[in-house]
Amino acid sequence: MKKRIAFALIMGVITTGLISFTVIAFNIGFVSGFLVLWLRSWAIAYSVVIPAILFMAPVIQRLVDKMFSQPVSGTVVTDDERV
DSSP states (O other), rough: OHHHHHHHHHHHHHHHHHHHHHHHHHHOOTTTTTTHHHHHHHHHHHHHHHHHHHHHHHHHHHHHHHHOOOOOOOOOOTTTEEE
């Protein structure tokens, strides 16, 4: 659980910071007060994404595991491809 929380916190900081900075820069440009607007938007995005990562990650992990656990019909799985 600690690893999942650490992952969510780090991933959240990086992704929300990059996305919020990029979207605000493209939409309004580097206007007066940009830094305050960006930090406020970043904080809002971060508070939304952390619970989303924590609750959605297990579901997405199970989906990905299921997608890759069964070989596609007609294909041969080599020992190198098995995990």
